[in-house]
Amino acid sequence: MMQVMQPVVVLAGGVGAARFLRGLVQVVPPAEIVVIGNTADDIWWHGLYVAPDLDTVSYWLAGIADFERGWGIAGDTFVMQTQLARLTDQSWFRLGDRDLATHLFRTGRLRAGVPLDVVTEELRRRLGVASRILPMSNASITTRLRTEVGDSHFQEYFVRDGCRPAVYEIYWTGLEEARPAPGIGAALEEARAILIAPSNPIISIGPILRVPGMRQALQAVRERVVAVSPLIGGRAIKGPTVELMQAQDLEADAVGVARLYSDIAQGFVLDSADAHQSMRISALGYRVAALPTLLDDPSLARAVAARALDLAERPVAA
Amino acid sequence: MMQVMQPVVVLAGGVGAARFLRGLVQVVPPAEIVVIGNTADDIWWHGLYVAPDLDTVSYWLAGIADFERGWGIAGDTFVMQTQLARLTDQSWFRLGDRDLATHLFRTGRLRAGVPLDVVTEELRRRLGVASRILPMSNASITTRLRTEVGDSHFQEYFVRDGCRPAVYEIYWTGLEEARPAPGIGAALEEARAILIAPSNPIISIGPILRVPGMRQALQAVRERVVAVSPLIGGRAIKGPTVELMQAQDLEADAVGVARLYSDIAQGFVLDSADAHQSMRISALGYRVAALPTLLDDPSLARAVAARALDLAERPVAA
Numbered sequence: 183m184m185q186v187m188q189p190v191v192v193l194a195g196g197v198g199a200a201r202f203l204r205g206l207v208q209v210v211p212p213a214e215i216v217v218i219g220n221t222a223d224d225i226w227w228h229g230l231y232v233a234p235d236l237d238t239v240s241y242w243l244a245g246i247a248d249f250e251r252g253w254g255i256a257g258d259t260f261v262m263q264t265q266l267a268r269l270t271d272q273s274w275f276r277l278g279d280r281d282l283a284t285h286l287f288r289t290g291r292l293r294a295g296v297p298l299d300v301v302t303e304e305l306r307r308r309l310g311v312a313s314r315i316l317p318m319s320n321a322s323i324t325t326r327l328r329t330e331v332g333d334s335h336f337q338e339y340f341v342r343d344g345c346r347p348a349v350y351e352i353y354w355t356g357l358e359e360a361r362p363a364p365g366i367g368a369a370l371e372e373a374r375a376i377l378i379a380p381s382n383p384i385i386s387i388g389p390i391l392r393v394p395g396m397r398q399a400l401q402a403v404r405e406r407v408v409a410v411s412p413l414i415g416g417r418a419i420k421g422p423t424v425e426l427m428q429a430q431d432l433e434a435d436a437v438g439v440a441r442l443y444s445d446i447a448q449g450f451v452l453d454s455a456d457a458h459q460s461m462r463i464s465a466l467g468y469r470v471a472a473l474p475t476l477l478d479d480p481s482l483a484r485a486v487a488a489r490a491l492d493l494a495e496r497p498v499a500a
Numbered sequence: 501m502m503q504v505m506q507p508v509v510v511l512a513g514g515v516g517a518a519r520f521l522r523g524l525v526q527v528v529p530p531a532e533i534v535v536i537g538n539t540a541d542d543i544w545w546h547g548l549y550v551a552p553d554l555d556t557v558s559y560w561l562a563g564i565a566d567f568e569r570g571w572g573i574a575g576d577t578f579v580m581q582t583q584l585a586r587l588t589d590q591s592w593f594r595l596g597d598r599d600l601a602t603h604l605f606r607t608g609r610l611r612a613g614v615p616l617d618v619v620t621e622e623l624r625r626r627l628g629v630a631s632r633i634l635p636m637s638n639a640s641i642t643t644r645l646r647t648e649v650g651d652s653h654f655q656e657y658f659v660r661d662g663c664r665p666a667v668y669e670i671y672w673t674g675l676e677e678a679r680p681a682p683g684i685g686a687a688l689e690e691a692r693a694i695l696i697a698p699s700n701p702i703i704s705i706g707p708i709l710r711v712p713g714m715r716q717a718l719q720a721v722r723e724r725v726v727a728v729s730p731l732i733g734g735r736a737i738k739g740p741t742v743e744l745m746q747a748q749d750l751e752a753d754a755v756g757v758a759r760l761y762s763d764i765a766q767g768f769v770l771d772s773a774d775a776h777q778s779m780r781i782s783a784l785g786y787r788v789a790a791l792p793t794l795l796d797d798p799s800l801a802r803a804v805a806a807r808a809l810d811l812a813e814r815p816v817a818a
Contacts, residue, residue, distance in 0.1 A: 226611070227604075227608070228604035228605060228607060228608030229547060229548060229549070229603075229604060229606075229607025229608045229610070229611050230547060230548070230604065230607075231547070258579070259577065259579050259597065261576070261577050261579065261597035261598050262580070262597045262598065262600040262601050262604070263601075264598075265597075265598045265600075265601035265602075266601040266604060266605065268601070268626065269601055269602070269605045269623070269626045269627075270605055270626075272608075278579075279577065279579035279580045279583075279597040279600075280579050280580065280582075280583045282580040282583075282597075282600060283580050283581075283583035283584040283586070283587055284583075284587070285547075286545075286546035286547060286548065286580070286584060287546060287584065287587045287588055288547075289546060289547025289548075290545070290546030290547045290590075292547070293544070293547045305587070308586065308587045308588075309587075
């Protein structure tokens with residue numbers, strides 16, 4: 183049940199979205215924020231279900247994240263990890279000991295038949311997160327890549343192989359039978375603003391938009407949707423955004439990102455360094471705002487969130 | 501494949517068996533020992549498969565056990581445990597962080613379709629255990645109890661409820677379709693001695709003997725089987741042996757234990773404090789040896805193991 187009237191909805195990947203949310207909670211009461219999180223990076227790891235993007239968002243909003251490293255919990259230890267490396271060479275996906283409790287709790291609940299959205303709600307409450315967090319779908323959708331070293335789960339490419347192999351193709355499994363998690367339709371309808379976080383448009387936002395019904399739901403509320411570009415001066419702060427856009431034969435710059443969202447968003451926030459592309463983005467039907475978007479600094483993150491919100495809530499006055 | 505000719509086989513529960521094995525490895529080359537471990541205490545815990553008896557035996561034989569506490573790994577930390585207790589009240593089964601690596605490894609392999617005996621072999625090798633460890637069965641057999649607080653998994657009674665509730669009935673699930681794990685039949689046939697460790701005869705040795713085919717296999721080699729009583733002066737060193745024997749309407753003393761094994765063992769080692777029962781046990785068809793059996797002391801454990809082995813290997817001379 184939506185307990186928040188006219189929430190601000192955020193489509194979110196991992197660290198980029200978490201940094202953006204750290205700004206947004208400074209301008210919107212956290213309880214009025216609904217996060218729709220990417221789950222296509224989720225992985226079964228030695229019997230545990232791990233949801234890296236949901237956890238990153240949760241930990242950042244709970245204030246317990248390792249804000250420097252980006253993932254995991256601040257001050258966590260790696261005793262299990264060290265021992266696991268003695269037992270198997272399959273220890274490349276690092277899990278902290280405190281972080282493990284999240285994975286045990288979630289896996290136990292999933293194995294008991296509880297849907298992912300319900301477990302996610304339980305976890306965010308127990309972690310003390312005021313914002314609602316919804317997985318994009320309760321169905322299992324997985325990002326996979328065909329690379330020069332073979333067919334890989336996204337985490338194999340991203341963590342194990344360090345994004346080094348050339349990527350030939352990106353594809354998703356599990357889409358057919360999937361639909362948006364309960365609550366997403368209502369949240370989008372009721373939202374006063376829907377913000378696409380500065381996450382990787384291919385492997386973070388892309389899977390969210392691929393959930394059957396999601397894109398149409400966003401098209402119906404397009405006038406309230408604003409996207410924030412993850413690129414600065416045509417480059418990603420972190421992660422393989424440019425490489426994966428190129429692998430999809432996309433123009434790997436702010437214009438390329440804007441093209442991906444032009445049917446579902448009317449506002450576009452980009453970095454000052456990319457302001458020279460504003461005209462081309464406007465020509466796609468966007469109202470555009472340019473400002474510094476390096477979100478490492480919480481006060482800059484606040485300014486970016488405020489500007490995105492402003493574009494979404496006052497479209498005609500912009 | 502058996503790589504050891506004429507092994508010494510040990511039917512084992514948890515800590516009592518581990519203490520006994522610490523003595524046995526002083527008189528038998530560890531590589532010539534085959535442990536058949538109880539798995540009826542195993543539990544799915546927040547998505548992880550935990551095999552307490554197999555792990556206790558493995559950690560003791562690997563020399564990494566917490567020998568004071570009995571379970572787990574020496575010097576382990578409990579960071580995950582502390583965090584899990586913040587997320588759920590289902591945190592009564594304690595898992596150390598280093599110990600967790602075992603459970604992740606095993607669960608991942610089981611989920612990948614690898615049978616428990618193969619995973620157990622992988623684990624003992626990687627932990628540096630020279631003795632072979634076989635689960636009693638690859639099938640899932642579970643000890644359950646009807647108690648005054650309801651129907652419980654053994655670990656709920658043992659750990660969560662601290663053995664406090666009155667026990668009305670002990671029963672097992674999963675027996676019908678089970679059979680002994682691969683290698684057990686050959687090990688018993690080839691064994692020069694088969695020793696029943698001083699473990700709880702009801703909930704540690706009992707389930708092993710209940711695996712269809714196991715009891716008959718032991719009956720066929722009865723002249724090489726020797727049991728060690730877990731009682732001293734009619735009391736258990738640790739755990740609810742007496743309570744659970746009474747719940748089964750059994751005489752809760754050395755004679756009661758001897759009765760449980762009289763069709764499968766010809767030798768019986770009991771504590772000096774119970775020597776007054778030797779005649780009654782002899783009358784059951786046993787040759788009996790009495791000596792101090794408090795196995796906390798590794799040198800006493802060695803003496804008990806040596807005496808049990810002697811009874812098994814030289815029955816006519818005893």
